[in-house]
Amino acid sequence: MLKARKRGAGLLAAALAGALTLALSGCGGSDGTTAGDGKTLRLWHYEGPDSAMGQAWAEAVREFEKTHPGVKVEFEEKGFEQIQKTAPMILNSGDAPDLMEYNKGNATAGLLSRQGLLTDLSSEASARGWDKKLSDSVETTSRYNADGVMGSGKWYGVPNYAxxxxxxxxxxxxxxxxxxxxxxxxxxxxxxxxxxxxxxxxxxxxxxxxxxxxxxxxxxxxxxxxxxxxxxxxxxxxxxxxxxxxxxxxxxxxxxxxxxxxxxxxxxxxxxxxxxxxxxxxxxxxxxxxxxxxxxxxxxxxxxxxxxxxxxxxxxxxSGGNLWVVPKGAKNKELAYDFIDITMTKKIQNLLGNKGGVPVAADPSAITDPQSKTLIENFNTLSENDGLxxxxxxxxxxxxxxxxxxxxxxxxxxxxxxxxxxxxxxxxxxxxxxx
Missing domain, CATH: 3.40.190.10 (Periplasmic binding protein-like II)
Incomplete structure (x- = not known):
C-alpha cells in the first residue's frame, strides 16, 4: 500500500544498470504455457535505488547471475502506480514478467489471486522453507483463500522484508x-x-x-x-x-x-x-x-x-512487506523461485537490515548499525506481541x-x-x- 519509496523509476533503472543486465525476454513458462528459454529472468520492482530494498535487490541480482551462469536478468522500468493500475491487464496478456513486486492485501494481491492471475506458490514455500522463515503475522499477507481474503488458503506471494x-x-x-x-x-x-x-x-x-x-x-x-x-x-x-x-x-x-x-x-x-x-x-x-x-x-x-x-x-x-509474486503467465518460473530464494538468504537479509530495512530472516548479530538495531528490535517486539x-x-x-x-x-x-x-x-x- 505504501507509496513514498516508490518513486523515480528512471533513477532506479540507472542505479541498477551495473547489476541488471538487459536481455531479450524468455519465450515460455510452466503451468500451461510453453517452456521458457531458461536464460532470462524478467523482473519488475519499484523500490528506490537508495532504499534498503533497492540496494538489497541489486545485490540479489548480482548473486543470482553469479550462481546462474549464462542467465541474465532483464529489468524493466516500472513505477508503483503504473503496476498498481495496469497489473490486471498486463498479467492477463502475453507480456507478463517472470517475477514482480506487488502490493499485499485483499484489494491488491488478493484480488489478483481471485482473478486467477497469480501462480500458487504453496509447494515452493514448503519445499524451499519460506514458510519456516516467516512469523505468523508476516505470513498473513502471503496467503489468500478462494475469495481473495488474506490469512489462509494458498501462498500467492512471499514478503522478504517487513x-x-x-x-x-x-x-x-x-x-x-x-x-x-x-x-x-x-x-x-x-x-x-x-x-x-x-x-x-x-x-x-x-x-x-x-x-x-x-x-x-x-x-x-x-x-x-x-x-x-x-x-x-x-x-x-x-x-x-x-x-x-x-x-x-x-x-x-x-x-x-x-x-x-x-x-x-x-x-x-x-x-x-x-x-x-x-x-x-x-x-x-x-x-x-x-x-x-x-x-x-x-x-x-x-x-x-x-x-x-x-x-x-x-x-x-x-505487516510483511510488499510481495514477490509470480504471474500465472510467467515463462521462466523456476528462475523466479530461485531469485526469491536468494532474497531470503542471510547475506541479502543482513544487507537489508544494515541498510535500514526490516528483514524477516536476518542474523540479529550481523546488524551493526545502532539505529537499524533499534528499528528491528521494535519490529520484533510488535511481531512477537501480535501488534501488526x-x-x-x-x-x-x-x-x-x-x-x-x-x-x-x-x-x-x-x-x-x-x-x-x-x-x-x-x-x-x-x-x-x-x-
Whole structure:
C-alpha cells in the first residue's frame, strides 16, 4: 500500500544498470504455457535505488547471475502506480514478467489471486522453507483463500522484508523547546500542545496520499484490540465505523486540525513532500512507515533524529512487506523461485537490515548499525506481541481513494466527523463480503 519509496523509476533503472543486465525476454513458462528459454529472468520492482530494498535487490541480482551462469536478468522500468493500475491487464496478456513486486492485501494481491492471475506458490514455500522463515503475522499477507481474503488458503506471494509505522522525531527540536519524548498518549498530546504554543506545527502530514488516513487509523487502533482488527481486515465480525474506536479517531484527528497540530493546508500535500519537509527539519514529528528509514539515514545530516512507537497503543500499522509474486503467465518460473530464494538468504537479509530495512530472516548479530538495531528490535517486539494491524485501505478494492478523499474533507472541515464515518461505512459495506 505504501507509496513514498516508490518513486523515480528512471533513477532506479540507472542505479541498477551495473547489476541488471538487459536481455531479450524468455519465450515460455510452466503451468500451461510453453517452456521458457531458461536464460532470462524478467523482473519488475519499484523500490528506490537508495532504499534498503533497492540496494538489497541489486545485490540479489548480482548473486543470482553469479550462481546462474549464462542467465541474465532483464529489468524493466516500472513505477508503483503504473503496476498498481495496469497489473490486471498486463498479467492477463502475453507480456507478463517472470517475477514482480506487488502490493499485499485483499484489494491488491488478493484480488489478483481471485482473478486467477497469480501462480500458487504453496509447494515452493514448503519445499524451499519460506514458510519456516516467516512469523505468523508476516505470513498473513502471503496467503489468500478462494475469495481473495488474506490469512489462509494458498501462498500467492512471499514478503522478504517487513514494515511498520512509528513516530520519527527531530531530537534537536525536542531539546531546543524542552519537550519530552512521549511514552503515553497523554504525554503525546502534551507535546503537541507545547510545540503549538511556541508557534510550531508539530505533526508533518500529507492529505493527498496515505499519511493522513494512517494517522486516523492509528488513533482508532489505540482504542482497539485484535478482534477489532480481524473484523475490519479479515471480515471476522461486523465493522461499525461509529464504534468507540473509529469515533475517537475521527474526532481526535479533526480536533488536532482545529488546534493547529496538523496544518489545514496539508490536505493537498503528497507523501514525498511530507518526507522532504521532515528531512529539512521543519517538523518535530512525522508518523509514517519504516520505508522512510533508510532514506532518512542517508539524507538527514543537519539534525539528530530518532523514532518511537506510537505511545499508549499495543497495535500499529504494519505487516510483511510488499510481495514477490509470480504471474500465472510467467515463462521462466523456476528462475523466479530461485531469485526469491536468494532474497531470503542471510547475506541479502543482513544487507537489508544494515541498510535500514526490516528483514524477516536476518542474523540479529550481523546488524551493526545502532539505529537499524533499534528499528528491528521494535519490529520484533510488535511481531512477537501480535501488534501488526495491517493498513486501513486493505479490506476492499478502491478503499484507498475513498480514505484519501474523505480524510481530506476532515482536514479542510468540509465534512463533519459523522459524515466522514458515514462515507467510510458506505464504501466499506459496498466492497466487503456480505455477512
Amino acid at each position: 514494515e511498520y509505522t512509528m513516530a520519527y522525531y527531530n531530537k534537536d527540536l525536542f531539546e531546543k523547546h524542552d519537550v519530552d519524548v512521549p511514552t503515553t498518549f497523554g504525554e503525546l498530546t502534551d507535546a503537541l500542545a507545547a510545540f503549538k504554543a511556541k508557534g510550531i506545527t508539530p505533526l508533518d502530514n500529507a492529505g493527498a496520499e496515505y499519511i493522513a488516513h494512517q494517522y486516523v487509523y492509528q488513533l482508532a487502533l489505540s482504542e482497539a484490540d485484535r478482534s477489532w482488527v480481524d473484523a475490519y481486515e479479515l471480515y471476522q465480525g461486523r465493522t461499525d465505523f461509529h464504534d468507540e474506536a473509529w469515533t475517537h479517531a475521527a474526532e481526535t484527528f479533526a480536533d488536532w486540525v482545529k488546534k493547529g497540530y496538523i496544518a489545514k493546508n496539508s490536505s493537498g500535500t503528497k507523501a514525498e513532500d511530507a518526507g522532504v519537509a521532515f528531512i529539512s527539519g521543519k517538523y518535530p514529528v512525522l508518523f509514517s512507515g519504516s520505508w522512510w528509514f533508510g532514506r532518512f539515514q542517508s539524507e538527514i545530516d543537519t539534525f539528530d533524529w530518532g523514532t518511537f512507537l506510537w505511545p499508549g497503543s499495543d497495535l500499529t500499522l504494519g 494491524a495491517f493498513y486501513p485501505d486493505w479490506p476492499v478494492p478502491g478503499f484507498y481513494d475513498v480514505l484519501v478523499s474523505e480524510t481530506q474533507k476532515l482536514i479542510t472541515g468540509s465534512a463533519t466527523t459523522d459524515q466522514y464515518l458515514d462515507a467510510l461505512q458506505k464504501a466499506y459495506d459496498a466492497g466487503a463480503p456480505k455477512q
